[in-house]
Amino acid sequence: MRRIGVIAIVVVLGVQLLALVHPDRHVALWMGAAAATIALLTVRWLVVRDAGSAFDDSRARDPAETLRRWRSKTEIMIARADSTRSDWDKYLRPMLARQFELATGARKGKDPRVFRATAVALFGEQLWVWVDPDNVSRTGVDEPGPGRAVLDDVLRRLEGI
Known part of the structure; x- marks a missing residue:
């Protein structure tokens, strides 16, 4: 898209230069x-054409497909919660921490103390251990994950915000 914009500008400038060379100077304004106008209409046509093809709403409106995707994602989350600590740390912890940041607006980069205080107030010390993005275990391959009950409790608290 950027390339098309640059080409349009070059064409307009080229036409302006050609019009200035033309002996009848008042034609330059009309030619430019x-x-x-042609360049802008072409760019607009390309943008509308690309926007229409980028989104396929035939599948997006299918409630059965949406339900299948949601169910599949939920089953994967439950399996990872019941798996090892390594799976929890790799897949669920980043997602839960991101959801916590989005839901509360607390950012770790702004003020870590406020971030932690908000987290402990929402989850409590026992659950925050499983959401804290800095509490990743390096030896979690052999350790069991916290399980479905902890995942359910964390999600319920996030939902209650």
Whole structure:
């Protein structure tokens, strides 16, 4: 898209230069306006064409497909919660921490103390251990994950915000 914009500008400038060389100077304005109009209409046509093809709403409106995707994602989350600590740390912890940041607006980068205080107030010390993005275990391959009950409790608290 950027390339098309650059080409349009070059064409308009080229037409302006050609019009200035033309012996009848008042034609330059009309030639430049015509070139700019054609360039803008072409860019607009390309944007509308690309936007229409980028989104396939035939599948997005299918409630059965949406339900299948949601169910599949939920089953994967439950399986990872019941799996090892390593799976929890790799897949669920980042997602839960991101959801916590989005839901509360607390950012770790702004003020870590406020971030932690908000987290402990929402989850409590026992659950925050499983959401804290800095509490990743390096030896979690052999350790069991916290399980479905902890995942359910964390999600319920996030939902209650």
